[in-house]
Amino acid sequence: MEKVVITGMGVVSPIGKNLPEFEESLFAGRHGIVPVDHFDTGDVGVRVYAPVKGLDPEAHFESRELRRMDAHHVFGVLAAREAVEAAQIVGAVDPYRLGAFMSTGFGGVDTPLGELETMQEAGPRKVSPMLVPRWIGNMLSGLVSIEVGARGPALAHLAACASSSASIGEGLRAIRHGYADAVVCGGSEAATHQLVMAGFENLRALSTATDPDRASIPFDQDRAGFVMGEGAGALVLESESHARARGATVYAEVSGxxxxxxxxxxxxxxxxxxxxxxxxxxxxxxxxxxxxxxxxxxxxxxxxxxxxxxxxxxxxxxxxxxxxxxxxxxxxxxxxxxxxxxxxxxxxxxxxxxxxxxxxxxxxxxxxxxxxxxxxxxxxxxxxxxxxxxxxxxxxxxxxxxxxx
CATH class of the missing domain: 3.40.47.10 (Thiolase/Chalcone synthase)
Structure with a gap:
C-alpha cells in the first residue's frame, strides 16, 4: 500500500501566526488566552478567549480580495499558502492530481450576522453581493484550490470539531486509493462572535474562568469547559513515491x-x-x-x-x-x-x-x-x-x- 507523507505545514493560531512562531510557543508552553475584548461581557459569564493577534490581512491580500473573504478564509488561505510554499508542490504535480480538502465547522459567522444588521438598518439592497460566497462552508476549499491551482477534488468535510481531522484522513484515502498524488488538507475557524459564544455558554460548554492561566485546563479536577479560539492549520499530503521522486522534504507519515x-x-x-x-x-x-x-x-x-x-x-x-x-x-x-x-x-x-x-x-x-x-x-x-x-x-x-x- 502506498505510504502517504507530509511535505508541508502551515498554521495561523492564537500562539503563532505561522509555523515557526507556533512551534516556539508550543514547546515553551505559552498560551494565547486573553480577556474578551471584542464585546461587552457585562451580561455573560465568559471572560476569556483565544484570538489570532497581530495579523494584518492587508499585508497578505489586496483590498479587492478581502472584500470577498470572511475571516476564516483569511486564516485558512494563509495557512495553506505557508504549507504549499514549504512543500513546493505547485508545478511539481499534475494540477488534476492535486486536491484541496479544507474544512470548517461553522463557515462564515461574522459575515451573515454583519449583513443581517446592514439589511435591518439600510434595507436588502445594501446587502453585499459577496454574502453567500463569504458564508458557505465549502468556499475555503474553493479559495485554496484557486490559490494553488488544484484542479483535482476540492471538498469540505463537515464533522463539527472533527472536521479538519476528517479532511486529513480523507486526503490520506484519496492518495492511497489513487485519486490524487497530493492534497492540501486542513481547516479554519473564526467563530468567536458573541452570538456563538453565548450559545456555547448557555449549553454550559464554555469555561467561565477569569484567570487566563487557569481557563483552559483539560483533565484538571477543576475543569469546567473550553475556551473559544480561532485559527487555521493546513498540511500537504503526498504519496511517498511522488515526494521521494522529486526530492521533497518529508516531515512525517500519516499512517492511519x-x-x-x-x-x-x-x-x-x-x-x-x-x-x-x-x-x-x-x-x-x-x-x-x-x-x-x-x-x-x-x-x-x-x-x-x-x-x-x-x-x-x-x-x-x-x-x-x-x-x-x-x-x-x-x-x-x-x-x-x-x-x-x-x-x-x-x-x-x-x-x-x-x-x-x-x-x-x-x-x-x-x-x-x-x-x-x-x-x-x-x-x-x-x-x-x-x-x-x-x-x-x-x-x-x-x-x-x-x-x-
Missing part, C-alpha cells in the same frame, strides 16, 4: 485513519467510549501495531464529560505507554480547525522528541488514570503520535502520525 460515530447524543460523547475506541483501533490497525511509547494529542476540551470518556479510552487502549497532552490548553478550542492544528503539533512532537505540556493543568481529576504531561514539555523517544478529535453529533476521528524514515 479511523472514523466512527457514537450514534448516541447530539452534544455528549457516548458514555462508554465504544465508538471512540473503535476509531482509534481502526487507525492503529491501518498503521500497524507498535509496542512502544506513543504521544497522544488528545481532543482534551476541558469539559467534564469529554475528558472522562477520552481519558478512559486512552487508558484502555494504551495503558502506561501513552504520554498525553491537550494543546487546547494553549490555543483554546479552534473548533473545525482544531484537528489540523493538533495534527501539526503531533508532527512537531515526533520530529523533536518532545511532548508539549498541558499548560495550566495542575491537579488531575481522580478519574484521569493517564500520564498527562504538565509543567513543561517532556523529552521522550517517540516515533508515533496519535491525534484524536471529537465533534458534536457523535463524530470521532483518529489520525496516526509516524516518524518518516
Amino acid at each position: 485513519y479511523g472514523i466512527t460515530s457514537d450514534a448516541w447524543h447530539i452534544t455528549s460523547p457516548g458514555p462508554e467510549g465504544e465508538a471512540l475506541d473503535r476509531a482509534i483501533t481502526d487507525a492503529l490497525d491501518e498503521a500497524g501495531d507498535r509496542d512502544e511509547t506513543v504521544y497522544v494529542n488528545a481532543h482534551g476540551t476541558g469539559t467534564v464529560k469529554n475528558d472522562q470518556v477520552e481519558a478512559a479510552a486512552i487508558g484502555r487502549l494504551f495503558g502506561g505507554k501513552a504520554l498525553v497532552s491537550s494543546t487546547k490548553s494553549m490555543t483554546g478550542h479552534l473548533l473545525g480547525a482544531a484537528g489540523a492544528v493538533e495534527a501539526i503539533a503531533s508532527v512537531l512532537a515526533v520530529r523533536r522528541g518532545l511532548v508539549p505540556a498541558t499548560v495550566g493543568t495542575t491537579d488531575l481529576d481522580a478519574d484521569m488514570q493517564i500520564d498527562v504531561v504538565r509543567g513543561g514539555s517532556r523529552p521522550a523517544q517517540l516515533s508515533r503520535a496519535i491525534s484524536t478529535s471529537l465533534g458534536f453529533g457523535g463524530h470521532n476521528v483518529c489520525l496516526v502520525i509516524d516518524h518518516a524514515e
Whole structure:
C-alpha cells in the first residue's frame, strides 16, 4: 500500500501566526488566552478567549480580495499558502492530481450576522453581493484550490470539531486509493462572535474562568469547559513515491485513519467510549501495531464529560505507554480547525522528541488514570503520535502520525 507523507505545514493560531512562531510557543508552553475584548461581557459569564493577534490581512491580500473573504478564509488561505510554499508542490504535480480538502465547522459567522444588521438598518439592497460566497462552508476549499491551482477534488468535510481531522484522513484515502498524488488538507475557524459564544455558554460548554492561566485546563479536577479560539492549520499530503521522486522534504507519515460515530447524543460523547475506541483501533490497525511509547494529542476540551470518556479510552487502549497532552490548553478550542492544528503539533512532537505540556493543568481529576504531561514539555523517544478529535453529533476521528524514515 502506498505510504502517504507530509511535505508541508502551515498554521495561523492564537500562539503563532505561522509555523515557526507556533512551534516556539508550543514547546515553551505559552498560551494565547486573553480577556474578551471584542464585546461587552457585562451580561455573560465568559471572560476569556483565544484570538489570532497581530495579523494584518492587508499585508497578505489586496483590498479587492478581502472584500470577498470572511475571516476564516483569511486564516485558512494563509495557512495553506505557508504549507504549499514549504512543500513546493505547485508545478511539481499534475494540477488534476492535486486536491484541496479544507474544512470548517461553522463557515462564515461574522459575515451573515454583519449583513443581517446592514439589511435591518439600510434595507436588502445594501446587502453585499459577496454574502453567500463569504458564508458557505465549502468556499475555503474553493479559495485554496484557486490559490494553488488544484484542479483535482476540492471538498469540505463537515464533522463539527472533527472536521479538519476528517479532511486529513480523507486526503490520506484519496492518495492511497489513487485519486490524487497530493492534497492540501486542513481547516479554519473564526467563530468567536458573541452570538456563538453565548450559545456555547448557555449549553454550559464554555469555561467561565477569569484567570487566563487557569481557563483552559483539560483533565484538571477543576475543569469546567473550553475556551473559544480561532485559527487555521493546513498540511500537504503526498504519496511517498511522488515526494521521494522529486526530492521533497518529508516531515512525517500519516499512517492511519479511523472514523466512527457514537450514534448516541447530539452534544455528549457516548458514555462508554465504544465508538471512540473503535476509531482509534481502526487507525492503529491501518498503521500497524507498535509496542512502544506513543504521544497522544488528545481532543482534551476541558469539559467534564469529554475528558472522562477520552481519558478512559486512552487508558484502555494504551495503558502506561501513552504520554498525553491537550494543546487546547494553549490555543483554546479552534473548533473545525482544531484537528489540523493538533495534527501539526503531533508532527512537531515526533520530529523533536518532545511532548508539549498541558499548560495550566495542575491537579488531575481522580478519574484521569493517564500520564498527562504538565509543567513543561517532556523529552521522550517517540516515533508515533496519535491525534484524536471529537465533534458534536457523535463524530470521532483518529489520525496516526509516524516518524518518516
